[in-house]
Amino acid sequence: MLGLKSPEEKDSRHGDGKVRKMSVSKSAKVAALAIGLVLFVTLVGVTARSAGIFGQSQLGATCHSPTPDPSVSVTITGIPASYLPANNYPLTISLSGGPTAGGGFDLSITAGALSTSDSNVQVQVTGMEATHTNPNARSWSVLWTAPAPGAGTVTFHVAGNAVNLNGFSTGDAWNVNTYTSAETVGNQRPTIALTAPTGAQDWTGGTPHLVTWTMNDDTTPALNLDVYLNYTSSAGSGSIAGPLTGATSRSWTLPFLDATDAKVNATVIDSAGLKGYSEALIPKIDSTAPTVTSADPTGTGVGLTVPVVIHFSESMDPTATQAALSLAPDPGAWAYSWTQTTVPDDTLTANHAQFASGTLYTATLSVGAKDSSDTGNAMAASHIWTFTTFSGTDTTPPTVTSILASPSPQETHSKVNVSALVQDNIGIGVVWLNVSAPGVGSTNSSMSFDPVSGDYYLNRTYDTIGLHSFVIWASDTNGNWASGSGTFTMRDTTPPAAPSGLAVQTSGAGALRLTWTANSEPDLAGYKVYRSPNAGGPYALISGASLVSTAAYLDENLEGGKTYYYTVTAVDATGNESPRSSEASGVVEAPTDGGSPIFWTPIVLLVVIVVIILVLIVIALLVKRRRGKASPGRQPEQETRPDDEQ
Ligand SMILES: [Ca+2]
Ligand SMILES: [Ca+2]
Numbered sequence: 001m002l003g004l005k006s007p008e009e010k011d012s013r014h015g016d017g018k019v020r021k022m023s024v025s026k027s028a029k030v031a032a033l034a035i036g037l038v039l040f041v042t043l044v045g046v047t048a049r050s051a052g053i054f055g056q057s058q059l060g061a062t063c064h065s066p067t068p069d070p071s072v073s074v075t076i077t078g079i080p081a082s083y084l085p086a087n088n089y090p091l092t093i094s095l096s097g098g099p100t101a102g103g104g105f106d107l108s109i110t111a112g113a114l115s116t117s118d119s120n121v122q123v124q125v126t127g128m129e130a131t132h133t134n135p136n137a138r139s140w141s142v143l144w145t146a147p148a149p150g151a152g153t154v155t156f157h158v159a160g161n162a163v164n165l166n167g168f169s170t171g172d173a174w175n176v177n178t179y180t181s182a183e184t185v186g187n188q189r190p191t192i193a194l195t196a197p198t199g200a201q202d203w204t205g206g207t208p209h210l211v212t213w214t215m216n217d218d219t220t221p222a223l224n225l226d227v228y229l230n231y232t233s234s235a236g237s238g239s240i241a242g243p244l245t246g247a248t249s250r251s252w253t254l255p256f257l258d259a260t261d262a263k264v265n266a267t268v269i270d271s272a273g274l275k276g277y278s279e280a281l282i283p284k285i286d287s288t289a290p291t292v293t294s295a296d297p298t299g300t301g302v303g304l305t306v307p308v309v310i311h312f313s314e315s316m317d318p319t320a321t322q323a324a325l326s327l328a329p330d331p332g333a334w335a336y337s338w339t340q341t342t343v344p345d346d347t348l349t350a351n352h353a354q355f356a357s358g359t360l361y362t363a364t365l366s367v368g369a370k371d372s373s374d375t376g377n378a379m380a381a382s383h384i385w386t387f388t389t390f391s392g393t394d395t396t397p398p399t400v401t402s403i404l405a406s407p408s409p410q411e412t413h414s415k416v417n418v419s420a421l422v423q424d425n426i427g428i429g430v431v432w433l434n435v436s437a438p439g440v441g442s443t444n445s446s447m448s449f450d451p452v453s454g455d456y457y458l459n460r461t462y463d464t465i466g467l468h469s470f471v472i473w474a475s476d477t478n479g480n481w482a483s484g485s486g487t488f489t490m491r492d493t494t495p496p497a498a499p500s501g502l503a504v505q506t507s508g509a510g511a512l513r514l515t516w517t518a519n520s521e522p523d524l525a526g527y528k529v530y531r532s533p534n535a536g537g538p539y540a541l542i543s544g545a546s547l548v549s550t551a552a553y554l555d556e557n558l559e560g561g562k563t564y565y566y567t568v569t570a571v572d573a574t575g576n577e578s579p580r581s582s583e584a585s586g587v588v589e590a591p592t593d594g595g596s597p598i599f600w601t602p603i604v605l606l607v608v609i610v611v612i613i614l615v616l617i618v619i620a621l622l623v624k625r626r627r628g629k630a631s632p633g634r635q636p637e638q639e640t641r642p643d644d645e646q
């Protein structure tokens, strides 16, 4: 039977291992408790101790024997050296030594709570203490839930009694044990940061959108963090989802409400119960369908170029709304622009090819038109209206304004855009541009309508240098004419590109042939060829005053065996000369008779002349000698002629 002792007595015994003399008051307390114990034992008997007892965890089973028995030990496994607040720890209480027939225990804690699913264990209502339910076990299981943060170190006191189940408290042996577990230091609140919404959303009520976040904690892995999502707004609040364990995103189908102050808030909780928090504004939740507040034109006598203009109750999705507009019959060539009347993109202006005169048009804006929220509220119903275009006699001519030629001056062979705003009370007939180029004459071309700018224009190249004058002629559908004029200047300050692909080849003795890739500039006039005896120049112009007209050049009368370096430029009709081409070089071929030019050096010539003179002298001497032999008479010659004379 577990006995009773005062803590003071226990302390004194533990102090030096011996029971000191107690004070009178303590003795009185102990006596009173002992009396109570005797009464308890007498009244309840063996069954009471067999069914467990509280309050003895530090004292031990003093009713079985007065002192602990060192041959018995009671131990607890599962107590962490330091605990995470609010975490659960399964503990096992075990007896060893002493009688082995059965046992009992009493465990108390200073913080947290005990629970059990062990049928041999019962827990006090406070959750602060546990004991056995029967004497038959030697080990027991309990679950300890660590206290909330701030509890500090927790102490576990356990008493264990090994019993022989002889029906009495005799022959049993007990001992006590103490454990502590420190609160984990440095456990911080988890952090969470919403990454969507970002604070720039205009979300459509009733549509799904992704809420995303990042989170982190020092003690609990992200996969074990619990997240709760909620929303608040002046138009309503509620839960989005939770707990989401380990998740970092959640698709949220928004409630149907209109609000400009809605927020998503996210709470993250670590395994110790510590919380982190994040919230993000949704600047707009829009659950209201847009409406058309006005649509033009309407009625009759509508001009043929009048645009379709629609005002909406709110900002619209331009692409979807444009696509939802149609006219029957369709004039075609639609061009759309969006402007702000009250809020951005609440006004659509749709230009188009000219209406037919005297025609009934039916305009339809279907429910495909959506407001600008993400993913958009469609119009509740189509908006349909009609108008009839002008028919009759028009005596007012068009106007031609905002005349512009750009750029000016412009380089020849480049485009100049001539444009003007041509307007009429009813409709435009034709618009012509007549341009006079200096010394060339005039050309007449029709101008095109640009539905985006609303201008008529002609953007084309001009090849003549100088001041060009032009007249824009415009008629309305009734044949009334108007005109406007202007000028622009063409010039040429642009040289051709440097020629490329320059190559040099021999072309028989004493000549080199140059070829290169022909330039393609429309104002190309020809080429200039430069030569240098040295790589890199300086170069001298060798092609003369006239330009080379083809992409080839023959350089003749060159010194055999010598290397020459060439570069070529291109020149346009204005005289603008290109940068030089890359340099190319060639070696001149010597004469093909085996002799090299060294034969014709002055020394060789002198030797040849001397040899010739010597030969002439020898010939002269031979002639003289022959004449000396024949001088006595001319007989030999005459003797040879008898045949002739016969
Ligand atoms: Ca933490
Ligand atoms: Ca709306």
Ligand SMILES: [Ca+2]
Pocket (backbone or CB within 6 Å): 394, 395, 396, 397, 398, 424, 425, 426, 427, 476, 477, 478, 480
């Ligand atoms: Ca008119």
Ligand SMILES: [Ca+2]
Pocket (backbone or CB within 6 Å): 492, 493, 494, 495, 496, 523, 572, 573, 574, 576
């Ligand atoms: Ca040029």
